[in-house]
Amino acid sequence: MADADIIPIGTRGRPGRGSGSQKPSASARNLAGAAKKSTPRKPAKSAEPEPAKKTAEKTAGKPVDERVEPTGPEIPEAASETASGAPAVEIPVAAQAKPAESHAEQFVHAAAEVASHAAARTSRLLRAPTRTDHRHPTAGIPAIDWLAAFTSASKEIFGENWEPRLAEFLAFLRRRVTGDYVVDEYGLDREIAHHFMLAALRPIAEKWFRVEERGIENIPTDGGALVVSNHSGTVPVDGLMTALSIHDKTGRYLRPLGADLVFKLPIVSELARKGGATLACSEDAERMLAGGELVGVWPEGFKGIGKPYSERYKLQRFGRGGFVSSAMRAGVPIIPTSVVGAEEIYPLVGNIPSLARLLGVPYIPITPLFPWLGPLGLFPLPSKWLIEFGEPIRTDDYDEGSADDPMLVFNVTDQVRETIQQTLYSLLMQRKSVFS
Template sequence: MHARHEDDEGAQVIRLASARQDGGEAAGPAATEPGSGPGSGSGSGPGPLERGIASGLAFLRRRIAGEYEVDEFGYDPDFNENVLLPAARALYERWFRVEVAGVENVPAEGGALIVANHSGTVPLDALMLSVALHDNARRCVRLLGADLVYQVPVLAHLARKAGHTLACQADAARLLGKGELVGVFPEGFKGVGKPFADRYKLQRFGRGGFVGTALRAGVPIVPAAIVGAEEIYPKIGDLRPLARLLGLPYFPVTPTFPLLGPAGLVPLPSKWMIQFGAPMTLEEYAAEDADDPMTVFNLTDHVRENVQQMLYDTLLRRGPAFF
């Protein structure tokens, strides 16, 4: 009897779901009965809290049972989807209110190299770029990080879980060869740690190693401009003796840190915009051109000019930094 009763209830749920998909006209009396509407707590299905709890319990069950996969780089899609991305998404949607444009320029599949500016004193722009591509382009970006990132135990572990790896040509080539979307910040710490007076002015793009990687892999380069990160921790000073003591590239002084202590670590709620530009296909070049210093230099300079112009355009479109 109980099994039959559960089957009947299941059939009723399926009929109701089908009726709602068809416009709700065939839902029958159950759709208009008192207490069956949204928010009534009865007959409207599980709410966000219940779904969240169910999802969390399912995640824990998979972790305990070992029902998840980790690739050769340490990327853990299940952990990234259920822990890292939701945490970053809270900042993305509610604090920085990120807007994305030009996502149609990101290839829907296959290898490609995203080249973006880097800023913010603390590199939260890497997290926001990851969320933007995951939620809008439906792709996981494999970011290339500096050695320092992988020298900090907890941070290194989380970066690997998120799918990121060292900024070296060998790892980048392997990822691109697997058809992955790879992200790089050629300015490095020079961009992240630049003073507030130099905001939105690109620093040197290194030696152009990313261009050589793209040429060898035969993948397009997609320039990206990130506006908003410059204002979250305005760097007005640098305690260099302390930075050397701690082994850091810089130790920033901002209007709130270290003056306000831990409270000064809260980023200011600037308005963010991320713009993806038209891809550079590099079809007129051959893989051997990656060994030509002049070709690499010219292409690096061209990409840098594209990103800088996109920054200026996006900055004008955004308007005031905090509204």
């Protein structure tokens, strides 16, 4: 052990460690309780570049060149802590300064140097006592650990193959932030509809309502078609569930036709447009159908979703049959669709017509849970859902101009209505109880 390293023992004689210096040790200071505060860090830091610049301005005798500014932040941090504590710094600096710009730059460096010396001096004198925030748990975690944590978190979220998927996710975020995505002329944003809206609805459909579809083969795989369905449930959840079922089973987006109220309400209108809805008017319906879209319409409208629970599964009037004319003009099939289960999610037992009129909405729902339980009342009851897509009713073999024949339109409307009503009854027979 002749040439063994000399292992230092103790504190190498630093003051305050029982080495006979005038200052007590750190532990002793801690025991003494709250000491007087040192100069506050934050304000000093922000104020720091100013005095240096100001002196430069003063001595240069003209506005400081732009190039001087970036040198401000280069001043070591130590200077910042004592900028106010060392007023002597400014005097030698002012004496040294020359009017030339390059000198101004040099002299800022010089100022920084002097300041840092002063800082070292004063920090030795005014050493800040240890405070509790030094013992804060996050203070001790180095950046590399944070990174490791993020990495394992992304592994957790994106699975084993996380790197490409994370890159994909970041690219997705970038596209959204920079607006680099495409919407169709009605405002359907496929990215949002696919990744967020339908994804959010899926667990509700599968776990809460346990939606079962029948006759999904009646939905054509391409070309225009008009899905006509009954409407119920106080809140138009049935439309969302139908759209989800169709998307999951056939990959097609159902384009709902919504009442004008939908497009008047803030947020709702934005979501509706992004989800692919448009206004229920013959122009839009015909345009969409002619464009080969799968269009969904709920001809009962507010009469359907706002009907009392006692009238459940009784179809209301089917409007003026405008949807039939639109389908006939476009020559697309009508798919009568029956939804069982939506009636029970928010059983509407009361209404406040006067308040509804005042607010300009079709009805104010009162259900067994709403508004009594407040936001809790917004939870739908977990009824069992059945959705049956009926056989398509063809409209392409009618003569030209039959869309304007009211008798024919009424007949077809009635046929669609009857089909949906009969299917509703048979579905209700098949369902064992409301909740199973």
